[in-house]
Amino acid sequence: KQWYQRRVRGIKLREDLQCNDFQWYLDNIYPELHIPQTTLVTVSQEGWCLDSMGGGDTPVGLYKCHGSGGNQNWKVDSANKKVQQNDDCLTVAETGLLLLDCQTGNMNQQFELNTEFHSLYNSYHNVCITITNPRNRAVGVGDCKAQQWDIKEV
Numbered sequence: 001k002q003w004y005q006r007r008v009r010g011i012k013l014r015e016d017l018q019c020n021d022f023q024w025y026l027d028n029i030y031p032e033l034h035i036p037q038t039t040l041v042t043v044s045q046e047g048w049c050l051d052s053m054g055g056g057d058t059p060v061g062l063y064k065c066h067g068s069g070g071n072q073n074w075k076v077d078s079a080n081k082k083v084q085q086n087d088d089c090l091t092v093a094e095t096g097l098l099l100l101d102c103q104t105g106n107m108n109q110q111f112e113l114n115t116e117f118h119s120l121y122n123s124y125h126n127v128c129i130t131i132t133n134p135r136n137r138a139v140g141v142g143d144c145k146a147q148q149w150d151i152k153e154v
Helices: 002-017 022-028
Strands: 038-045 048-051 061-064 074-077 082-085 088-093 096-101 112-114 119-122 127-133 138-142 150-153
Touching (some): 061 138
Antiparallel strands (some): 038 048, 082 088
8 A cells, every 4th residue: 555655646746747758868868878679580491590600701601400598599780771780780791791880871781671572681782691501501692582581589
């Protein structure tokens, strides 16, 4: 009963003081604050998952899906159009897809979820992720209609 009475008094005090909610604060006092809109996903095709292969300068590739996360979990930041693992971003390169330091304005790192093509889409190059060599599990970019991926939230 005491908890309820304190709660009612707190609500009344907020009304009397004409307090605003936190969203009002973000919109009016601190609008420059960027709050990432991220989703954690796995990207797979027929039991093979998009994998960072340990990161570094190693090209991103395919590895049998293991469901343990780690190298196979990708953070999609829809506001900044980035696909990341830690501080590294999925990057279009001549040698395929790499994980490189995220850089503001780098169009080679601009990826977004494309529900029409069931893929990760780079609008600058107008390409999607594709398997470029199934034998060595190489992944690159190409025609968005070529392949469809299963993209699931973790």
